[in-house]
Amino acid sequence: MSSLDSGEASKWLDAHYDPVAGLYCFSSCVSLSDLSGDGESRLVVGDMGAGATGMKLKVYRGTALMSESSLLDLPSGLVSFFMDLHEPRIPAVAVASGPCIYVYKNLRPYFKFTLPGLDVNSLEQDVWRQAKEGHIDPLSLKELLEGIRTTADVPLSVRSLQFLSTEAEDMEEFVHTHKQQPIRRQTVITCIGTLKKSTADDDGVSCLVIGTESSDVYVLDPEAFIILSKMSLPAAPTMMDVTGQFDVEFRITVGCRNGNIYILRRESDKPKYCIELSSHPVGLVRVGKNVVVGCTDESLQGFSQRGKRLWRAVLPAPVSTMAAMDLPTRGFQAVLVALSNCEVHLYRDKNLLSSIKTPDVISSICFGRYGREDGTLIMTTKGGGLMVKILKRTAAFPDGDTAPGPPVSQSIRLNVPKKTKLYVDQTLRERENGTAMHRAFQMDLSRMRLASAKAYVKALESSLTPMSSSLSEPLKMNAVVQGLGPAFKLTLNVQNTAVCRPVINLAVSFLYDESLYRMKTPYMRIPLLVPGIIYPVETFVECTSDKGISDIIKVFVLHEGKSSPLLTAHINMPVSEGIILN
Numbered sequence: 001m002s003s004l005d006s007g008e009a010s011k012w013l014d015a016h017y018d019p020v021a022g023l024y025c026f027s028s029c030v031s032l033s034d035l036s037g038d039g040e041s042r043l044v045v046g047d048m049g050a051g052a053t054g055m056k057l058k059v060y061r062g063t064a065l066m067s068e069s070s071l072l073d074l075p076s077g078l079v080s081f082f083m084d085l086h087e088p089r090i091p092a093v094a095v096a097s098g099p100c101i102y103v104y105k106n107l108r109p110y111f112k113f114t115l116p117g118l119d120v121n122s123l124e125q126d127v128w129r130q131a132k133e134g135h136i137d138p139l140s141l142k143e144l145l146e147g148i149r150t151t152a153d154v155p156l157s158v159r160s161l162q163f164l165s166t167e168a169e170d171m172e173e174f175v176h177t178h179k180q181q182p183i184r185r186q187t188v189i190t191c192i193g194t195l196k197k198s199t200a201d202d203d204g205v206s207c208l209v210i211g212t213e214s215s216d217v218y219v220l221d222p223e224a225f226i227i228l229s230k231m232s233l234p235a236a237p238t239m240m241d242v243t244g245q246f247d248v249e250f251r252i253t254v255g256c257r258n259g260n261i262y263i264l265r266r267e268s269d270k271p272k273y274c275i276e277l278s279s280h281p282v283g284l285v286r287v288g289k290n291v292v293v294g295c296t297d298e299s300l301q302g303f304s305q306r307g308k309r310l311w312r313a314v315l316p317a318p319v320s321t322m323a324a325m326d327l328p329t330r331g332f333q334a335v336l337v338a339l340s341n342c343e344v345h346l347y348r349d350k351n352l353l354s355s356i357k358t359p360d361v362i363s364s365i366c367f368g369r370y371g372r373e374d375g376t377l378i379m380t381t382k383g384g385g386l387m388v389k390i391l392k393r394t395a396a397f398p399d400g401d402t403a404p405g406p407p408v409s410q411s412i413r414l415n416v417p418k419k420t421k422l423y424v425d426q427t428l429r430e431r432e433n434g435t436a437m438h439r440a441f442q443m444d445l446s447r448m449r450l451a452s453a454k455a456y457v458k459a460l461e462s463s464l465t466p467m468s469s470s471l472s473e474p475l476k477m478n479a480v481v482q483g484l485g486p487a488f489k490l491t492l493n494v495q496n497t498a499v500c501r502p503v504i505n506l507a508v509s510f511l512y513d514e515s516l517y518r519m520k521t522p523y524m525r526i527p528l529l530v531p532g533i534i535y536p537v538e539t540f541v542e543c544t545s546d547k548g549i550s551d552i553i554k555v556f557v558l559h560e561g562k563s564s565p566l567l568t569a570h571i572n573m574p575v576s577e578g579i580i581l582n
Contacts, residue, residue: 012389012395013390018385018386019359022384023047023380024380025046026363027322027365028078028239030043030045030078031093032368034091035093040371041368041369041370042066044078044093045059046075047075055071055072055097056068057069057093063388071102072097076097076188076189076190076192077095078093078094079094081094082203084205084223090105090106094192096192097189098188099115099186099187099189100114101192101208115218116227117184118187120157121157124148124152124160124183125183127144128141128179128183132179139168141171145163145164158185158186159181163175187213188212189210189211189213190211190236191240191254192209192240193242195209195244195246196246197222198246207222207246211237212237216232217231217233217254231268231269232269233271234262236257237255237257239254240252240253240255241284248266250266251263251265251305253291255284259281260276261274261284261291261293262275273307275293277293277295277301279296279299280296281294281295285323287324287335288333290303290304291305292347294322296318298315298317299314300313300337300347301313310349311349313347315339316343317339317343318339319340320339321362321364321365323335323336323365323366324336327375329374333348334346334348336365340361342359342360343357344356344362344379346397354397358379358387359381360381361381362380362381364380376389474498475494476494476495477494479491479492479493479569479571485574485575488542488576490539490541491538492555495535496532497531498531503529505560506526506558506559506566507523507525508523508537508555508558509555510522510555511556512553515545516543517553518541524539526557541553543576553570553571554569554570555567555568555570
């Protein structure tokens with residue numbers, strides 16, 4: 001059985017594991033459906049068998065194989081859908097295989113739909129007509145077909161391609177066998193989905209949506225099996241996700257072989273939006289209004305329905321398959337991503353919620369109602385095994401964000417108060433007098449800017465700024481006052497902010513009220529200032545008054561030979577403690 005971490009094992013019950021079940025399929029060929037109308041869902045699998053033989057349609061009930069039917073070709077997709085309104089409400093199963101769709105009802109063959117043929121190259125038809133009449137030999141026929149293949153826009157038919165790959169000694173026999181048959185060019189189905197016809201009910205009638213190798217998408221009527229709509233793509237589709245109703249509005253999200261994702265809408269026969277990926281898509285799942293894509297560069301990316309990328313998460317290993325996890329009873333939606341390192345990760349947006357270890361690489365994955373259990377996870381392995389797990393009813397997934405990004409609180413709506421009468425009155429006033437209010441605001445803003453500019457110019461002219469505006473002596477200074485009084489220690493930290501030029505011939509002078517303060521050295525010379533080093537200039541100030549008042553001491557940084565100071569600082573002296581008399 002699979003080995004799980006203790007934290008993750010508590011969320012899933014191991015219901016069944018058969019390592020030799022012999023199921024070889026992909027996620028597109030697995031479906032859960034109530035085929036009997038008794039409320040119990042069955043597992044329907046399009047088994048590929050050995051690849052050339054043994055293709056079967058298998059139906060499981062519980063852990064046992066209920067029935068199986070042989071398929072004529074490899075299945076490329078499988079869906080269950082309601083094709084009519086008859087009672088009891090029993091869905092049909094559609095299996096896409098080659099150019100045909102085989103419809104089963106009550107697990108019995110019901111209808112076969114074949115895709116319409118494609119246009120045949122007129123030059124190819126003419127060449128085969130000449131071969132039929134005996135006008136050209138097989139070698140000339142081969143040369144002509146090779147020339148048509150390299151120059152014509154319309155591809156050759158399967159018959160011509162087989163003839164070109166035939167050995168020279170077998171060409172005459174091949175021509176004799178096939179020359180009487182008409183030439184046909186047939187496409188094949190690459191992916192299949194369902195689209196509700198007119199209602200979004202779970203048991204509503206659904207149309208079939210098929211993607212073909214000829215880069216076309218068809219919408220088929222569920223009763224008459226006629227083509228209701230045809231849309232063209234730039235490349236062959238490989239996977240699709242369908243949402244909406246055909247008669248109202250729908251979106252078909254298609255991943256194509258050219259590495260792009262296209263979004264088709266009802267009103268257009270060509271893609272409405274295009275998502276260009278950095279690498280080819282491996283899985284495509286729609287969660288709400290967003291599209292989650294797993295790519296070959298080991299990344300999981302989220303896009304809006306208009307093609308804008310919302311987030312990107314890096315995976316520890318390449319993606320093998322993906323599926324949606326939807327629990328309507330809990331209002332929970334997430335994406336199951338199976339990786340090639342034998343793990344299955346559960347993501348909600350870019351947040352990793354859970355991780356499951358598996359004994360083998362998962363080839364197909366499906367989540368939904370199986371039997372009477374809503375939260376059932378069904379997986380098939382690369383070696384053909386079948387695994388069934390059931391989500392516990394007590395299982396809870398954290399809401400926290402395990403990846404870097406905005407916090408969860410950012411998505412909480414603010415409790416905006418109701419509009420008051422004053423707010424409504426002010427709104428009406430702004431609507432009626434918007435132009436005048438804007439002009440008054442601009443006038444006040446201009447006046448404030450002018451006043452700020454004048455104050456700045458005045459500060460520069462009087463050297464009142466803590467930094468020098470001189471380019472030859474770029475200085476910076478701050479002052480620190482220490483002590484309680486009456487004696488204070490005054491420290492000036494002077495720094496040369498030039499890159500490589502020293503400053504010399506500087507002095508510091510103090511201007512103060514001599515009736516309040518007495519300074520031992522009111523004038524000091526400053527030595528050479530090396531760039532980048534802070535020089536402390538210290539002096540002592542003594543307060544001579546006992547009246548409990550203080551004043552400003554002005555500091556001037558001067559340059560010898562210049563009358564205007566380079567820097568000016570105003571120091572607000574603190575109130576001195578009382579003078580202590582001996």
